[in-house]
Every structure is written in C-alpha cells, then in structure tokens.
Amino acid sequence: MNPDNNNQSQSDSPPSRPPDATRKHQRIRLEAVSKRWGESTAVDGIGFDVAPGEFVILLGPSGCGKSTTLRMIAGLERASAGRIHIGERDVTHLPPGDRGISMVFQSYALFPHLSVADNIVFGLRSRKVPRAEQRERLARVAELVDLEAYLERKPAQLSGGQRQRVALARAIISEHPICLMDEPLSNLDARLRGEMRREIKALQRRLGMTVIYVTHDQVEAMSMGDRVILMQDGRIVQDGTPDELYDRPATAFAAGFIGSPAMNLVTLAAAADGAVIEGEPHCSVAPHEAKGHRLGVRPEEIRLLPADAAGVPAEVIDAEYLGADSIVRLRVGSEQLRARLDGKPSVAPGAACRLQWRREAAHFFAADDGRRLAIAGHDLAAPPGRHRFESHAPHPGGPAATTSPVQDREARASSNPAGNDSPGVNR
C-alpha cells in the first residue's frame, strides 16, 4: 500500500507470533462425519484426527468427497451427521468466520476489483484490525510470499503463480493456525506446480501451520504430506504416511492410485504348483491361496532379464522413452504389465524376455473387495528346484535393474523366509 511498507518489514521477524496463545496448537477431530444431498451420500461417516503442525492430504479421485469434507471443516457446508472439533471446541454448527481457519480456494477467490494489497488485508479489515497493524502485517506477509512489487496491481494483471501467492498471503496474514487448501495448484502449469509445492511446504514448516490439503494429484500428496488420507466414494480407504501408502497399499484401489505409472494389477489363476498370472500357466508367482485374487507389482520393481533367465516369461509390446527412464509395456499371458526401467533399454517390440521382482514387491489383493491379503509371493529369481537367494545381483547384460531408494531400503529389511517349495520357472 505505502512505499514505506518494505522498509518496515526488514526489521520484523516472520509472522509466527500467535494471535492468542490458546488458539495455537489445536487439534482437528472429525467423528463419523457424513454429508448427504437428498438420496446421494457424498461423505459417509468418516473420522480422523489432525495433530497441530501436521500437513495432511485428503487424496482421491474427483467425486470421492474430499472437497466436501474440507468444506465441512471450513463450515461452508453443513455436516448431515457427526461432529467436528477444533481444539476444545465443537465447531459443527459454528459459522465459518468463528472457526479460526483460513482457506485457499482452487480458483483463489480473489476479489477482482481490489488491489493485491487490499485483497490480502480484506479479512483484517473485516475483523477490524487497526490500520497500522494491517500495514505491518501486510508488509511482512508480502515479503514472505515475494509479492512486494505487485501490491498495487489488480489480480487480472498477475500471472497464475502470483495469484496463487496472493491467495496464500491472504490465508497466512490471518494468522489462523489452521489452513485449508482446496486443490490450490490445479490451475498452474506443471513447472510452476513443482515450485509452489516446495514453497507451500516450506511456508507451512516455517509458520508451524496445520494444513489440510485436498488434491487428486498423488504426486502432490506424496511430496507434501506428512500424512495422506486416501478417500473413495465418501469413505477413507487408507490413512497413513506417504511411504505407508506406497509400500503397503491397503486396497487394490490404493495400490492403483499411488505411483506413476500406477501399480500393475493382474488376476491370478490356479495352476499345478501355485497361482499363476492368467494366461501364463508355466510360472507360478504365488502360493495356491492367492489364486483368483489379484497380484500387484509396481512398475519400478520389475526387472527385465534375457529370455534364458529365471522369472516370468513375457513379451515386449512397446517402450516409451522418457529421458531418465522408460516405460516398457509387456504382455504376460493375457495380462499387460508396465515396467519402469532406467535410461533407454535396448528392447525391441515382440522380443521375449523374463521378468523378476522381489518377494516384498508383490502385493496381493482380494478379488471381491480389493482388501490387502497377507500372502507372500514366490522369489522369482530362484532357479527351479533350488533354494532361493535373497540378494539381487545385477544380471549380466540386463540393462534393467532398477535401484530406487525404496527398493534398497526394502531389500535390506527383507528377511522372512517363506517355505522351501520350488517356485519359479519350470517349462
């Protein structure tokens, strides 16, 4: 607003001072919260806790009820059933303005006729914060989100990223300890999105904010969240840290939602020596109890080996080169798998090959409801009739061995022996 704002801000500390001590450190708790619109149920009795300072992601496909959940926490939507607590207070029936939260909207919801500065201090004016303090806080926040040079502009004169910053600034300046974000990055281009992800995360850490962040983008969820709550059809599918979701998906849906490309899910059929991938009866990949259910293997866990090695026989369909890695589509029996391989693998479409993955990389999901099954797969690297060996020596001539950090960690942790039957290839 005033040119002297910038000078003031130099001496100020970041705006982390609490407006009133009681409002800091507030838990958010949802108990069996539902939202129904007439006959249809958008949110179906969900409950979770958010600890102060936590960055929680509500993740799910469109229409899964994640935005509705957020809007109920904000008070913009009335819960049909259940209770919402913020701190000690039951806020289920409180108007949005009394809940002590700020929100960043997908569309940013900037007031088009107001300058950036007026947009940012809009809420402070509503709350009758004295002018001098408004100016002081504006200067601090503007510096924090790097908008000092644009305070006089109208939103229409800003780029998408700058508008996003204004929306953030408006949320930060309120100094509410809780900030809700509804797909705030979905209107930005890919490069900017990556930048803003880091910025939002850094801001959240620096200010100690509690953030509930709605997104359908699993990359945002994995990279930003302390915790990810995955939703489907108004219910929570899985609630855990990003690595829990990645390493131990609770259902086939969770497995398919996290990861890019998504986890391969193939149906298992019965065969003489165990469960096999449908249409590929010669190589059993799991014990008998897995038959009829589904096997999940992440593309980055699949190793491509020459046709004379041990493993699941497969045929290369095509390869998509992405620079750092490639996505190879493979046909196994009547199923298709995708493998993510480092660099540019020398595979020709139609070439025969063998696939291997670590035992821990094989996930099993029930055929009916998709829940995770406690079944261990076979070690595919073991030659037929022999004892398997645990360490994966890089195969000579195989350009395909992937070593992601996750894989390394898992490889070290893997130590459970699982029977001495003789899985693998026996053709």
Next chain:
Amino acid sequence: MVIHNADRRMQVYGALLLLPAAVLLGTFAYLPTVATLVNSLFLPGFRGEPPAFVGLENYAMLVEDRTFWRVARNNLIYALGTIPTSIALALGMALFVNARLPGRGLVRMAYFTPTILPMIAAANVWMFFYAPQIGLFNKLLGALGFSGVNWLGDPGVALGSVIVMTVWKEAGFFMIFYLAALQSIPPELKEASDLEGTSRWSFFWRVTFPLLMPTTLFVLINALINAVRVVDHLFILTKGGPNNATNLLLYYVYENAFSFFDRSYAATITVVILLVLAVVATLKFTVLDRRTHYQ
C-alpha cells in the same frame, strides 16, 4: 503484390460485412438526426411555400417558452424521482431473488411481470388504481377512514402518481440485469469473506456493489433514456395535464408536432433533448467509468 491484393480483398470483405448494420443505422438513426437538426433551423412552409431559413430563431423562441421550461422541470423531477428509486428497488429485488428462497422462480417471474405488460395495458391497469371514485387506492383509503385523493387530477399529486407507476414498471426490468450480474459473481468470493467473518452488509458494500458497477452504469444510462422517452402512459393517464403538471419533454414534442403542427419547433426541442442526453451520458461514462471494474 499478391499479398497486397489479398489484403485489400479482406478489407472489402470486412466492409461488406459491416454494410447491413451501417445501412440500417444510417437510414434510421443518423439520417433522421441530421434531418431534425436541419429542420430546426427552418420555419415550416405554409401552403406549398418552401420552408424559410431562420437560423437559431427557433432556439431563441424555445428559451422564451415558459411551457418548455415547465416541461423540462417536470422531466427533471420525473427523472430524479424514478431513476434512483427504481435502481435501488431493482438491486434489492435482485439480491432477494438471488438468494435461496422457496418458490424463487415464481417470485422472479412476479417481479418481471410489469415489464412484460405493454405500457398501454399497464397504464390502463393503473387508471383503475388511480380513478377518483372507484379506484383501488381511494377505496382502500376510504376503508381506513381517509378521504380520497384525486391522484391524476390534482396538479400537486399527478406527477408523483406517474412516477410511482414508472418505478413499478421499470424496477422489474432492471432487476433482470442485476440478477444476471449477481449470478456471474463467483460464489467463492462470498465463501472467502465468510471465512473471515465478514458481515453481509460489509460484503455487499466492499464486494458485491463494486462488482455490480458496470451493470449499474448500464442501467443508469438506460433509465435516463427511458425517463426522457416517456410518451405512452401519458396518453392514457393524464395527456400531460392538468395544466401541464405531468407534461414531459417527449410528449411536448409530440404535442408540438402532431397537435399544433409546428414541426420545426418540435425538431428544435428534439435537438435540445439529444444534446442534453449526450452530455449527461458522456459525463456518466467518464466519471463513473474510472471507478468501475470490468471483468
């Protein structure tokens, strides 16, 4: 050379596209305006004589004409009485029917009905409201024990009666514009301000009203033009009487042209009206435009 030719062809093509509109506007708007301006500088010719050029004599006459000033004053009162009231009413109604309320469609239609009615029909309806003996208003007043008012016959009341009817007719029309504008305001703006505990009143003055400014400007110009354009309901209600108490500019033009057959005097008044309207519209656009946010 080829490019130059293609360029020219495109220009001819563009001009041809503009032609129909240009012809229509020219024949029915600009040509009559110029003809009126020319007319106002002549005295009408009688018995086949050519009209005599008199320069600004007609205008000098106009300045002396006490009836003209009376009519102009009436029109000013009429404009001041109708424009702010109908705009405020329109905005209020639009805000009301934009909210969630039962039977919203019905209420919207009810508000819009006066606009659909032809002016003559509406004026006839109001004749029955205003009629001294059998009129609705006087019946109601009588029931409450008050003596009736001669709504259209009393020079002190007649103009007010005409104003009330105009407001009734125009507010619904302007409401439609406000309603459309209100619906183009994203609902997140309200939500964002709700989260900050902004009161409804404060939200209206800080967000809604400024965002409606383009509509207000448009409606304002329209209302002004309408205020000067009124002829039809004067025909039915008062015929400009009693004693010119409700005579307005355009009706005065009509009287001069078709009752007194003084075509050039009518043209003179028309030119003055056009000038005044142009000046006011320019003023409005330049002053208000600077404070208006267009999306």
